[in-house]
Amino acid sequence: MKKFNLSINKIIIVLFLSIKPLYSAEMTDPIKVDWSFKGLTGTFDRASLQRGFQVYKEVCSSCHSMQYLSYRNLGESGGPEFSEAEVKAIAASFEVTDGPDSQGEMFTRPGRPSDTFVSPHPNKEAAAAANGGAYPPDMSVLVKARKGGANYIYSVLVGYEDPPPGVTLDQGVYYNKYMIGNKIKMPNNLEDGLIEYADGTVSTVDQMAKDVTTFLAWAAEPELEERHRTGVKVIIYLLLLTTLVYLSMKKIWSRIDTEV
Amino acid sequence: MSDQEYIPKSKAAKWFNDRLPLLTLGAHLTDYPTPKNLNYWWTFGGILTFCLITQIVTGIVLAMHYVAHADLAFGSVEHIMRNVNYGWLIRYIHSNGASMFFLAVYIHIFRSLFYGSYKSPREIIWILGLMIYLLMMAAAFLGYVLPWGQMSFWGATVITNLFSAIPLVGESITTWLWGAYSVDNPTLNRFFSLHYLFPFLILGLVVLHIWALHIPGNNNPVGIDIKKPSKDTVPFHPYITIKDAFALLVFMIIFAGFVFFTPNVLGHSDNYIPANPLVTPAHIVPEWYLLPFYAILRSVPDKLGGVILMFSAIFILFILPWLDTSKVRSAVFRPIYRQFFWILVIDVLMLGYVGAMPAEGVYLVLARVGTIYYFLHFIVVLPVVGLLEKTDPIPMSISEPVMTGGAEPSLARKLNEKV
Amino acid sequence: MSKEEKKVNRRDFLFTASYTIGAVGVGAVIWPMIDQMNPDKAQQALATTEVDISQVEPGKSITVLWRGKPIFVKRRTPGEIQEARAVNLDDLPDPQNDEERVKEGKDEWLVMLGVCTHLGCVPLKDKGDYNGWFCPCHGSHYDVSGRVRKGPAPTNMEIPKFEFFR
Numbered sequence: 001m002k003k004f005n006l007s008i009n010k011i012i013i014v015l016f017l018s019i020k021p022l023y024s025a026e027m028t029d030p031i032k033v034d035w036s037f038k039g040l041t042g043t044f045d046r047a048s049l050q051r052g053f054q055v056y057k058e059v060c061s062s063c064h065s066m067q068y069l070s071y072r073n074l075g076e077s078g079g080p081e082f083s084e085a086e087v088k089a090i091a092a093s094f095e096v097t098d099g100p101d102s103q104g105e106m107f108t109r110p111g112r113p114s115d116t117f118v119s120p121h122p123n124k125e126a127a128a129a130a131n132g133g134a135y136p137p138d139m140s141v142l143v144k145a146r147k148g149g150a151n152y153i154y155s156v157l158v159g160y161e162d163p164p165p166g167v168t169l170d171q172g173v174y175y176n177k178y179m180i181g182n183k184i185k186m187p188n189n190l191e192d193g194l195i196e197y198a199d200g201t202v203s204t205v206d207q208m209a210k211d212v213t214t215f216l217a218w219a220a221e222p223e224l225e226e227r228h229r230t231g232v233k234v235i236i237y238l239l240l241l242t243t244l245v246y247l248s249m250k251k252i253w254s255r256i257d258t259e260v
Numbered sequence: 261m262s263d264q265e266y267i268p269k270s271k272a273a274k275w276f277n278d279r280l281p282l283l284t285l286g287a288h289l290t291d292y293p294t295p296k297n298l299n300y301w302w303t304f305g306g307i308l309t310f311c312l313i314t315q316i317v318t319g320i321v322l323a324m325h326y327v328a329h330a331d332l333a334f335g336s337v338e339h340i341m342r343n344v345n346y347g348w349l350i351r352y353i354h355s356n357g358a359s360m361f362f363l364a365v366y367i368h369i370f371r372s373l374f375y376g377s378y379k380s381p382r383e384i385i386w387i388l389g390l391m392i393y394l395l396m397m398a399a400a401f402l403g404y405v406l407p408w409g410q411m412s413f414w415g416a417t418v419i420t421n422l423f424s425a426i427p428l429v430g431e432s433i434t435t436w437l438w439g440a441y442s443v444d445n446p447t448l449n450r451f452f453s454l455h456y457l458f459p460f461l462i463l464g465l466v467v468l469h470i471w472a473l474h475i476p477g478n479n480n481p482v483g484i485d486i487k488k489p490s491k492d493t494v495p496f497h498p499y500i501t502i503k504d505a506f507a508l509l510v511f512m513i514i515f516a517g518f519v520f521f522t523p524n525v526l527g528h529s530d531n532y533i534p535a536n537p538l539v540t541p542a543h544i545v546p547e548w549y550l551l552p553f554y555a556i557l558r559s560v561p562d563k564l565g566g567v568i569l570m571f572s573a574i575f576i577l578f579i580l581p582w583l584d585t586s587k588v589r590s591a592v593f594r595p596i597y598r599q600f601f602w603i604l605v606i607d608v609l610m611l612g613y614v615g616a617m618p619a620e621g622v623y624l625v626l627a628r629v630g631t632i633y634y635f636l637h638f639i640v641v642l643p644v645v646g647l648l649e650k651t652d653p654i655p656m657s658i659s660e661p662v663m664t665g666g667a668e669p670s671l672a673r674k675l676n677e678k679v
Numbered sequence: 680m681s682k683e684e685k686k687v688n689r690r691d692f693l694f695t696a697s698y699t700i701g702a703v704g705v706g707a708v709i710w711p712m713i714d715q716m717n718p719d720k721a722q723q724a725l726a727t728t729e730v731d732i733s734q735v736e737p738g739k740s741i742t743v744l745w746r747g748k749p750i751f752v753k754r755r756t757p758g759e760i761q762e763a764r765a766v767n768l769d770d771l772p773d774p775q776n777d778e779e780r781v782k783e784g785k786d787e788w789l790v791m792l793g794v795c796t797h798l799g800c801v802p803l804k805d806k807g808d809y810n811g812w813f814c815p816c817h818g819s820h821y822d823v824s825g826r827v828r829k830g831p832a833p834t835n836m837e838i839p840k841f842e843f844f845r
Contacts, residue, residue, distance in 0.1 A: 040521055068338040072724050114724035137533070140338065144524060145532035180542070220532075223341065223348040230349070231520025237704060238516060242509040244697040249502045251693060256296065256494060321715055343719040346711035 028177050030148040030155040033210070037150075037217060041232060043225050044218050049080035051197050052215025055208050059189050060139065063131055065119035068140035069219055072113035078225035079218055087113050094118045132172040134185035143213075143220035150217045152178065157209035160188035288474070293493035294500050295480035297658045301371040302478070303507030304364050310508055311361040312466060316459050318354040319403075326406065328452035330445035333408035334534045352523040358400050359526045360515050362549035365393060374601055376589030377479040383581040388469040390577050392462055397550065399458035402451045409531030410541050416443045416451070418544065422557075425567040442537060482658045483590025492658045543618075551615030552608050556634070558619040559627035569631065576638050583638055585646030593652040600641050607633045722746075732788070740804055742793060749793035749801055750839065751812075755823060760786055762810065763824040773834045777824040780838055790841050791825045797832040812836075 036045045053074065056066070071091035074082045082090065091111035096118060099106035111118065121127035128135040137145070146152045155178035163175035169183065176184040195203040218224070266287040268274045277283040325344050327336040340347035369389070372378050378386035405416045420437050424430040439446030477488055486492040494500070518526065526548060530541045546554050556573050560566035576583075591598040611630040617623040728745045732752055735741055740753035755763070763777040781789055793812075795802050800816035807813030807820035809828045814821075819830030826835040 068335065068342060070721070070724065072720075073342070076720075112727075114721070141532045145529055147529045149529075227348065227352075227520055227523070231516065234516045234520060235513060237700075237707075238509060238513045241697070241700050241704060242506065242513065244693060244700060245502065245506045245509055248693045248697050249506050252498050252502050256499075317712065321712055324716065325719075339719075339721070343721040345714040345717055345719060347715060347719070349711055350715060 028155075028159075030151040030178055031158070033151055033154055033213075035150055035214070035217070037214070037224055041228055043228070044078070045214060046081055047199060047201075048211045048214045049218055050082065051199065051201060051207075052211035052213070052218075053080050053082075054198060055195060055212040056139075056215055058195055059208075060212065061117075062120055063127070063136040063186075064139045065121070065127070065136075066117040066139045066219060067119055068138075069117045070113070071111060071115055071117070073222060075113070076222070079222055080215070091115060132185060136186065139216055139219065141220045143217045145220075150213050153216060154209050154213040156184070157190060157213065158205060290495065290497045291489075292474065292496040293477065293489035294496050295478055295486055295492060295658060296494045296499070297480050297482060297492075298478065298500070298503075299481055300503075300507055301367065301374075302480075303504050304368040304371065306504035307364045307508050307511050308361070308368060309466065310511075311357060311364055312459065312462060315354060315357050315361060316463070318350050318357065319456070319459065321350050322354055323452075323456060326452075328406070328449050330408060330448055330535070333406060333448060337407045349519070352519045356515065356518045356523060356526060358403065359547070359549065360511070360518070361396065362400070364511070365396060366549070369393070370605060373604070374591045374598075375479055375481060376483055376584070376586070376591065378581050379584060379589050380581065381476045382473075382479060385469060385472045386581060387578055388465055388472060390574070392465045392469060394574065395458050395462045395465065399455060399462065400547065400549070402455035402458065404531075404547060405448065405451045406455060407531060408448060408535045410533045410535060410539075411528045411531035411544070413443060413535035413537065414540055414544050415546060416447060419546075420447075422567050422570075425564040427564070444537075479589060480658060481590060481592060482655060483588065483592065484654060484656075484658065486658060545616050548612065548616070551613075552611035553615075555611040555615035555627045556631045558615070559624065559631045573631075573634060576635070580638065580642075584642045586642075586649065586651070587646075588651045588654060593654050594645075594649055595652065596649045597642075597645050600637060600645060603633070604637050607637070737787065740789075745839070751789070751791050751793040751804070751825070751836075753789040753804075753823075755787050755789055757787075759810070759823045763822060766822065766824075766826075770828075772827050772832075775824075775826060775835055777826075780824050780826075780835070782843065785843060788843075789823075789825060790838065792837040792839050794836065795819055795832055796827065796834045796836060797830070802836075 036042060036048075071087055071094075074080050074090060075084055075087040091113045094111040094115070095108045096111040096115050097106055097108050101107055119127075121130060124135050143149050143153060148155070156176055159176045159178035161175055161177055163169055167175065167182075169175060172185060174184050174187055175182055190205045190208050192204050193202075195208060197203050201207060221227075266284050268277050268283050273283060322340065325336065325340045325347065327333060337351070340351050342348075344350075372386065372389070401415070401419055405412045420434055420443065423437065424434040426433060435441065437447070438444065439450060477486075480486065489495075528545065528547075530543075533541075545551065553570050553573060557566045557570040560569050586594060586597065588594055591601055607630050610626060611634065614623045614627045614630065619627070725746065728743065730741075730743050730750075730752060732741070732754070735752065735754045737754050738756045738759070740751055742749045742751055744750070760777070766777075768774040768776070778786075780791070793801050795814040795816065797814065797817055797819050800814050802812035802814040802819070802821060804812055807828075809820050809822040811823045811825065811828075812821040813819070814830065814832065817831050819832035820828045821832075821836060822828050824835075825838075827833070
């Protein structure tokens with residue numbers, strides 16, 4: 001009987017392990033990138049985050065909002081860690097609508113670090129109208145909102161291709177190998193040398209895609225570094241306490257004849 | 261039991277205890293004679309208590325920052341994640357805590373099924389436990405709606421629409437649940453209220469569950485009645501408390517692994533897209549702990565039939581103590597039942613698996629086979645096996661064989677060899 | 680006997696260590712649950728505000744919101760300044776020179792937190808026995824420098840950090 005139970009346990013384990021893979025078929029699996037923020041102690045590449053912000057600001061932000069981020073986040077630890085002066089300058093480079101003032105009028109003023117990222121459009125409907133009916137999703141948590149996460153975002157950014165023969169595309173629709181259904185309404189906005197990086201890095205499409213994806217990964221999980229750091233400490237602590245409690249338990253149960 | 265004789269030492273303590281016998285209760289809980297052969301499957305009661313308290317504490321904290329409004333809920337969750345001090349930690353503990361809670365409760369339930377803990381005289385404990393389980397599912401569902409992401413919204417739509425299957429009054433009930441003509445702001449608001457209420461109902465039921473447990477005392481792996489206190493028992497403290505603490509710590513390591521390193525792996529990425537009443541996600545599934553029931557629901561081509569079958573799958577468990585005809589509790593001495601038990605485990609896991617898959621082709625066939633077996637197990641297998649099965653000889657007490665042999669599988673084997 | 684004693688000692692050490700380290704863990708878990716109620720990062724970031732005071736006439740004041748509390752910005756007349764500076768410090772419950780409460784060279788501008796130091800109500804302007812503010816809650820009187828003169832308030836109204844620019 002014991003043998004039977006054991007083999008069943010094995011079947012259960014195999015079943016569990018095989019649960020994940022079988023999902024939808026009409027998209028290519030995303031490219032696996034060895035991100036620095038992967039793994040138990042992963043951290044963000046600061047330079048890449050800063051470059052990624054530049055890509056966001058110069059390319060993405062004309063269509064995509066990031067309403068849950070504030071300029072102050074750019075200076076917080078675990079993020080791009082721009083200096084306080086840089087954050088102030090970045091914030092001030094945006095026109096923020098504020099008010100109403102004492103006359104009841106709305107007015108614009110230079111942004112402050114406490115302001116949230118300025119959206120390119122006043123609302124979802126306006127954003128959709130300006131983009132051929134397709135709402136460019138808010139990018140604050142985009143990496144968490146897509147199956148495949150950072151790998152998927154990166155893959156879509158570099159996945160533009162000419163459509164294979166037989167596939168016809170409507171006006172304003174593009175072919176992308178990694179997009180679900182292979183059709184995307186966002187044009188390929190990246191081309192080699194598009195951006196003059198402040199740190200002098202050569203802006204290849206691949207480089208820009210990686211940088212902006214890193215930036216978006218941070219935007220979605222600004223707590224990631226702190227989470228990893230705390231996690232390692234917590235696990236070490238728990239292992240230590242578990243060992244002590246285990247020894248205590250052995251000690252206590254040694255008073256009677258039963259094995260624990 | 262020894263608690264009747266408990267008299268506090270100091271005069272003040274005696275004065276208090278005569279008026280409110282909290283000290284007697286404390287002494288009872290400390291000395292509570294527990295079978296000494298309880299294995300680690302018995303530590304999940306303590307683990308579940310921990311889970312409940314964790315959910316309540318983190319939940320109260322989250323409610324201090326969360327806003328139950330359709331326009332603000334999603335943003336308030338992001339506010340918790342980004343701005344509130346330790347907000348990300350507290351929310352991830354709460355969201356992963358729900359999964360850990362269910363993991364523990366499923367182990368707890370299957371432990372009861374294996375060792376026959378639901379049988380006389382523990383039927384009320386079992387029924388109270390099932391009521392807790394039902395409330396847990398309700399609370400988890402309500403909580404999943406609160407972040408107001410796509411899965412929240414469409415999960416709420418699908419689950420509330422289950423009630424529309426009821427003939428005649430179904431539509432009215434669904435509208436009443438919504439407080440609108442679709443899942444909308446009034447729905448979110450009342451779901452938040454109920455989500456805050458249910459854990460306290462669960463807490464009340466847990467008190468009753470433990471109270472009812474302390475009348476007959478714990479079942480044990482051998483499944484025989486034992487004298488209390490006797491050499492078969494140990495006082496709850498320190499023997500059981502330290503063992504529970506050890507098991508809880510191991511559980512917490514796994515818990516922490518999820519919270520700190522893969523906090524979103526058990527959730528669905530679509531729930532980070534704000535709720536949109538105009539677009540349903542392509543692949544809509546409930547959280548993993550509800551998948552077996554979801555598979556049963558979808559295995560029936562008829563709307564009302566599916567709903568009835570799904571609810572039956574839970575409610576059949578309420579009459580389980582009377583469906584099982586065997587006089588022997590523990591599956592250790594029930595060679596035939598033991599095999600069916602493992603088939604049930606696989607069946608439920610398989611149902612969970614196909615519940616996550618599209619309801620078509622081979623998955624639909626598997627779902628139907630799984631559903632049929634699930635009901636057969638309780639309606640046919642349990643009564644029949646109980647009557648026909650030739651059980652292994654049962655020891656008279658747990659100390660005798662334990663002293664010579666150790667853990668229980670070897671005990672069963674030894675007894676088998678003797679026959 | 681000694682062997683048994685050793686056993687006891689080791690057991691004691693184990694238990695003490697377990698309890699101690701366990702207690703440290705409980706403490707570490709309690710802190711986030713307490714700290715979450717402190718002002719969050721968004722609140723902390725709203726630490727500054729800018730006010731246009733060009734429209735304020737002498738003798739008038741405006742009230743603006745800062746961190747959820749009113750800030751009184753009063754443009755005082757030369758007579759009011761004189762009055763504030765003529766006060767004998769010994770008559771004050773919380774002695775403070777008017778000069779310490781304003782920026783040098785901008786003596787006409789009194790900028791202070793418009794919150795009564797007694798129990799947090801907002802005092803009414805141009806009321807009370809001292810030509811300044813009067814708190815309706817429990818009857819504290821403040822003068823034209825925002826200093827408490829009479830009533831239960833223990834200290835003068837608070838001067839926040841501020842600066843003039845442009």
